[in-house]
Amino acid sequence: MDKASLHFDPQRKTQILVVEDERIIAINLKESLEALGYAVPAIAATAERAIEEAVNVRPDLVLMDIRLKGDMDGIDAAEYLWNTLQVPIIYVTGHSDRSTLERAKETVPFGYILKPVKERELYVAIETALQRHEREQTLMAVLRSMGDGVIVVDTHGHIMFLNRIAELLTGWQQQDARGRELMEVFNLIHEETRQPLENRAIAAIQQDMIVYLEERVVLVAKDGTTIPVTDSVAPLTSSKGLITGAVIVFRDDSQRRLAEEHSLTLQRAQILERQMNELQRLNQLKDNQLKDDALSSISYRLQMPLTTIKMAIQTLEVVLNQQNLLNTEPKPTSNQMDRYLKILHDQYSQELTLVSDLLELQHLESEVCSLDLNLIELQDSISHLIDLFQERAQHHKQRLQTDLPSNLPLLVSDPAILSRILTELLINACKYTPPGEEITVSVQPLPITNRIQLKVTNTGIEIPADELPRIFDKFYRIPTSDRWQQGGTGLGLALVKKLVAYLGGFIWAESNSGQTCFTVELPVNPSEFSNVAR
DSSP: OOOOOOOOOTTOOOBEEEEOSSHHHHHHHHHHHHHTTOBOOOEESBHHHHHHHHHHHOOSEEEEESSOBSSSOHHHHHHHHHHHHOOOEEEEESOOOHHHHHHHHTTOOSEEEESSOOHHHHHHHHHHHHHHHHHHHHHHHHHHHOSSEEEEEETTSBEEEEOHHHHHHHOOOHHHHTTSBHHHHSEEEETTTOOBOOOHHHHHHHHTSOEEOOSSEEEEOTTSOEEEEEEEEEEEEOTTSOEEEEEEEEEEOHHHHHHHHHHHHHHHHHHHHHHHHHHHHHHTOOOHHHHHHHHHHHHHHHHHHHHHHHHHHHHHHHHHTTSOOOOOSSOOOHHHHHHHHHHHHHHHHHHHHHHHHHHHHHHHHHTOOOOOOEEEOHHHHHHHHHHHHHHHHHHTTOEEEEEOOTTOOOEEEOHHHHHHHHHHHHHHHHHHOOTTOEEEEEEEEETTTTEEEEEEEEESOOOOTTTGGGTTSTTOOOOOSOGGGOOSOSOHHHHHHHHHHHTTOEEEEEEETTEEEEEEEEESSGGGGGGSOO
């Protein structure tokens, strides 16, 4: 090697591992390094030996020959050492062909030195690599100490770095995640559709701009748990302006959601109290006209708070994905947050249904409703309604079918009320029909009495005989083994009975032989309405 008078700090003892299968060259490298003030704790002739020595001595830098004897070459060893120990690598090789260099570049080396090695070039390469590594380690220390999750990827979307918060939220350790596709570790899905999102890092790199996460997104951790998150992705650029990767900064967005829910729960309790007071006052009104006016006013006043709650829920879901969390402890788990939001949604829906059903029942009992009679083609009306319920039935693995004769007469009735009757009966059937069973809607004309029968039959469930007389009572619900899965308000069938009576008809239920059938009998001609007392 060429000798040169180079200035160096005699106190500096940087540990450098030499990996070279030519013993004479290895010894020359060791002597040159020691002459430059570096320490050489070991020399390895194979990739396997290099890994063993590096694990034992933990060098500050490795001089790695690319061509080594054995199953692994220097590039394989360098990749392993960087991924496991984060030790900087400088390749020393007599081969400079393009394919070898391209393969070596993928291991993120800190420099190249061609044989024969000159001490000046060796010194410059080592000092440059050490300074670069020190700067990168300082940056990584900053990223590791951040309170948000940080993931750094290369231009291909492969993970290069995770900080401690990112490890906690994703469930992946850095040594396991490094080199993997971003989507495998940072698995984002839409909260409602459960569909996976596109790779945000690739989008930021391609567009060369900061990309923000859309609303209502959750992170699926390694163990399958979900965490609501918000994030931003920015491209990384070199000093020459070239894009070298992207950095993802994200945070757990659960805590704000919990704080908002406490406020909404209190608000709901106050609204419920006002609703009950309004309903009690309604029952004291006797004059039909006063009832009509009062019901219109109260209907608006009861439903407005519920509309406000719905808007608050929707706004909350947007804000939770845009705002920072309060830094308080302990933080709720993602499963808790999902459960709390689901409770809020479900309770809002149940409350709205309860208020609507109570108001509609009160209208019917006050006899302030008017009928809007029209000619109805049952074949088309029922087929359309069935189409609306097919997806629900398929979701519950139920078979929904119709039995409609082609010679059905035109029915004179109120289309909205008739649709409401059939809708309630179908909702009831879908709720109680087990998976794999059938729901059938059938129509049978009764020419002798000039009436028509509509039947909704479901198999797989039977109502006890002693319960049948009570199923049309207000707030009655069919007993089940799990009272938490009953759902509903207990007003659906009571409302159906009132609506059927308002159309001049009758309704009854039969249950035997493993099936239940609700039969609605209506007059075809509205002139028969007067024969039925409402």
